[in-house]
Amino acid sequence: xxxxxxxxxxxxxxxxxxxxxxxxxxxxxxxxxxxxxxxxxxxxxxxxxxxxxxxxxxxxxxxxxxxxxxxxxxxxxxxxxxxxxxxxxxxxxxxxxxxxxxxxxxxxxxxxxxxxxxxxxxxxxxxxxxxxxxxxxxxxxxxxxxxxxxxxxxxxxxxxxxxxxxxxxxxxxxxxxxxxxxxxxxxxxxxxxxxxxxxxxxxxxxxxxxxxxxxxxxxxxxxxxxxxxxxxxxxxxxxxxxxxxxxxxxxxxxxxxxxxxxxxxxxxxxxxxxxxxxxxxxxxxxxxxxxxxxxxxxxxxxxxxxxxxxxx
Amino acid sequence: xxxxxxxxxxxxxxxxxxxxxxxxxxxxxxxxxxxxxxxxxxxxxxxxxxxxxxxxxxxxxxxxxxxxxxxxxxxxxxxxxxxxxxxxxxxxxxxxxxxxxxxxxxxxxxxxxxxxxxxxxxxxxxxxxxxxxxxxxxxxxxxxxxxxxxxxxxxxxxxxxxxxxxxxxxxxxxxxxxxxxxxxxxxxxxxxxxxxxxxxxxxxxxxxxxxxxxxxxxxxxxxxxxxxxxxx
Numbered sequence: 001x002x003x004x005x006x007x008x009x010x011x012x013x014x015x016x017x018x019x020x021x022x023x024x025x026x027x028x029x030x031x032x033x034x035x036x037x038x039x040x041x042x043x044x045x046x047x048x049x050x051x052x053x054x055x056x057x058x059x060x061x062x063x064x065x066x067x068x069x070x071x072x073x074x075x076x077x078x079x080x081x082x083x084x085x086x087x088x089x090x091x092x093x094x095x096x097x098x099x100x101x102x103x104x105x106x107x108x109x110x111x112x113x114x115x116x117x118x119x120x121x122x123x124x125x126x127x128x129x130x131x132x133x134x135x136x137x138x139x140x141x142x143x144x145x146x147x148x149x150x151x152x153x154x155x156x157x158x159x160x161x162x163x164x165x166x167x168x169x170x171x172x173x174x175x176x177x178x179x180x181x182x183x184x185x186x187x188x189x190x191x192x193x194x195x196x197x198x199x200x201x202x203x204x205x206x207x208x209x210x211x212x213x214x215x216x217x218x219x220x221x222x223x224x225x226x227x228x229x230x231x232x233x234x235x236x237x238x239x240x241x242x243x244x245x246x247x248x249x250x251x252x253x254x255x256x257x258x259x260x261x262x263x264x265x266x267x268x269x270x271x272x273x274x275x276x277x278x279x280x281x282x283x284x285x286x287x288x289x290x291x292x293x294x295x296x297x298x299x300x301x302x303x304x305x306x307x308x309x310x311x312x
Numbered sequence: 313x314x315x316x317x318x319x320x321x322x323x324x325x326x327x328x329x330x331x332x333x334x335x336x337x338x339x340x341x342x343x344x345x346x347x348x349x350x351x352x353x354x355x356x357x358x359x360x361x362x363x364x365x366x367x368x369x370x371x372x373x374x375x376x377x378x379x380x381x382x383x384x385x386x387x388x389x390x391x392x393x394x395x396x397x398x399x400x401x402x403x404x405x406x407x408x409x410x411x412x413x414x415x416x417x418x419x420x421x422x423x424x425x426x427x428x429x430x431x432x433x434x435x436x437x438x439x440x441x442x443x444x445x446x447x448x449x450x451x452x453x454x455x456x457x458x459x460x461x462x463x464x465x466x467x468x469x470x471x472x473x474x475x476x477x478x479x480x481x482x483x484x485x486x487x488x489x490x491x492x493x494x495x496x497x498x499x500x501x502x503x504x505x506x507x508x509x510x511x512x513x514x515x516x517x518x519x520x521x522x523x524x525x526x527x528x529x530x531x532x533x534x535x536x537x538x539x540x541x542x543x544x
Contacts, residue, residue, distance in 0.1 A: 049541070052383045054379065054382055054383065054541055054542060055541040055542075056541065073385045074385075076383060076384055076385040076386075077385040079383065080383075081379070081380060081383035083376045083379050083380065084376070085375060085376035086376060087375070087376030087377045087379060088377070089377055101380075101384070104384060104386050105384065105385070145376075148380065149380070149383075152384070158383075
């Protein structure tokens with residue numbers, strides 16, 4: 001049996017009246033990349049905070065590298081955390097940031113310098129090593145941040161929205177780095193709002209919404225649930241979304257009211273089926289003012305998974 | 313650099329403004345106003361930076377760096393200790409500049425000699441460390457930058473002015489005398505004056521003991537407050 005590096009069992013965390021995590025159960029074996037997908041406020045960061053021993057669970061259990069999260073210090077020696085905000089000291093150079101972390105972890109002067117230099121090389125920051133980190137671009141800061149969380153050779157690393165706010169090129173660089181971590185046998189828990197990111201990086205995805213796990217599986221499994229693309233239909237007035245919903249349901253599509261409630265979205269398993277959607281609408285005599293074919297978005301995953309009340 | 317000169321600017325202003333109206337009869341015989349003022353400024357100088365320590369701690373908590381430290385096997389005590397030491401080290405530099413400027417530019421004569429002056433500085437540093445820990449404790453419980461700034465302003469001015477810093481307490485109206493005598497800063501100033509000016513040193517020991525008591529309380533509360541999880 002593979003060794004589980006992250007285990008949460010009916011994990012719950014309550015802040016006042018807010019249940020930030022509601023009986024969350026998930027696992028990740030050694031060397032896996034677990035993607036945690038969800039909107040703002042879904043509970044992703046709270047889960048990371050509990051697993052990194054920042055916040056104790058209200059109930060349920062969580063284990064990291066086989067240790068209960070209540071055993072703070074022992075776990076903290078085995079993990080790395082790159083939080084939502086690049087946690088670098090802007091006054092210090094990239095080199096000094098890394099050396100500081102290494103020294104705090106107990107490395108000697110020489111060993112700390114060697115590890116810092118190695119990581120700067122690995123993350124393409126050697127050229128900026130001696131510049132104050134406040135002069136770094138957003139992408140460089142994130143890379144430095146990630147490098148800092150790797151100083152102590154962690155077995156499990158937590159990346160909380162590592163690419164939020166980054167330009168596409170910096171995002172690609174970070175994705176390559178995460179891929180390499182997984183190949184080196186490091187277990188990665190990655191939170192993201194981007195389905196594409198989870199798709200590219202994760203071996204398994206857990207979708208959180210309102211603190212609960214609403215779906216989990218491999219990227220392929222999740223996408224099969226949503227379809228390969230999504231058609232959004234906005235009917236011509238006075239036809240409401242309700243008629244479109246009925247029509248598409250009769251034609252065998254799973255349809256649900258999209259954002260704004262003027263339109264209806266339906267996931268389609270293959271692009272060829274878009275024509276069937278149009279034919280069904282035409283046969284029912286519903287005029288269409290707007291029709292978009294898009295990649296399935298996180299919104300589609302949600303709307304599909306949560307199954308909102310139909311608009312009638 | 314500017315921070316280093318700040319107490320010197322205050323020394324210039326206070327010695328000239330208050331010195332102009334200071335009634336020599338109120339001062340202990342043979343004491344020039346600058347001699348009366350400077351040992352007290354050692355104490356007032358450390359107040360502002362102490363409040364900034366608390367504000368800085370709260371700022372660090374909202375940034376990511378403290379979260380990183382807390383995800384590492386580092387005891388939170390050391391984070392607070394390091395912060396207090398580095399903040400107090402800066403204050404020490406300010407104090408040294410203040411004393412040198414006082415002697416060279418303003419004719420301050422520490423009648424207690426170099427040893428007395430050093431002892432007065434040591435008391436001021438102890439006060440600085442104590443106040444720093446008290447504000448770190450407030451910050452680690454309140455965790456609100458604006459509130460910390462307000463508390464800083466509201467507490468520093470009365471502590472500074474309702475004290476014996478600029479005018480001997482017996483020149484105050486009756487009620488203010490009571491407040492000023494209850495103000496721990498007056499007692500710290502009394503101690504730095506005794507030591508720097510070579511007066512009899514009856515007040516130093518109680519002042520230092522009180523300070524150590526507050527320091528212990530501040531450290532205890534700060535560590536307790538800081539260990540609570542950062543929620544946000």
